[in-house]
Amino acid sequence: MLSEKQIAIVKKSWRLLRDIDPALLGDVFYSRRFMAHPELRPLFKGPLETQYTKFIDTLSFLVSQLHRLDEFTRDVAVMGQRHVQYGVKPSHYDDVGEALLWTFGLATV
Numbered sequence: 001m002l003s004e005k006q007i008a009i010v011k012k013s014w015r016l017l018r019d020i021d022p023a024l025l026g027d028v029f030y031s032r033r034f035m036a037h038p039e040l041r042p043l044f045k046g047p048l049e050t051q052y053t054k055f056i057d058t059l060s061f062l063v064s065q066l067h068r069l070d071e072f073t074r075d076v077a078v079m080g081q082r083h084v085q086y087g088v089k090p091s092h093y094d095d096v097g098e099a100l101l102w103t104f105g106l107a108t109v
């Protein structure tokens with residue numbers, strides 16, 4: 001369970017990235033991921049530009065759901081099931097976290 005204060009911090013931090021053009025943000029974020037883990041690149045079959053927007057929009061949606069933990073958990077579980085079919089393994093989520101923090105670092109310089 002997140003406290004109101006924790007939710008406010010996440011929302012405030014996310015707004016820093018949300019103001020950046022998703023095409024630019026996605027390019028930086030996915031480039032970082034694929035440089036660190038080139039083996040992940042072949043999992044992405046569609047155009048990356050579309051993926052940038054989907055990823056950023058989904059994160060925005062999830063951040064907006066943080067105060068509704070039931071819905072949040074359900075939405076993440078459904079998305080996780082789709083990701084199993086894409087060939088994603090639990091350990092791959094660590095690299096998303098690392099690349100996101102790295103992107104935050106750049107965005108807040």
Ligand code: HEM
Pocket residue numbers: 040043044045046047051054055058059079082083086088089092093094096
């Ligand atoms: C915070 C975690 C993540 C979020 C919010 C996220 C978001 C998304 C979204 C919105 C899509 C579009 C299709 C759909 O909704 O099913 C997608 C597709 C995909 N994601 Fe993720 N994802 C996350 C983690 C990961 C991880 C860890 C990987 C590991 C490589 C990954 C690989 C993929 C792949 C391969 C696709 C399909 C793309 C394609 O077919 O071109 N995602 N993701």
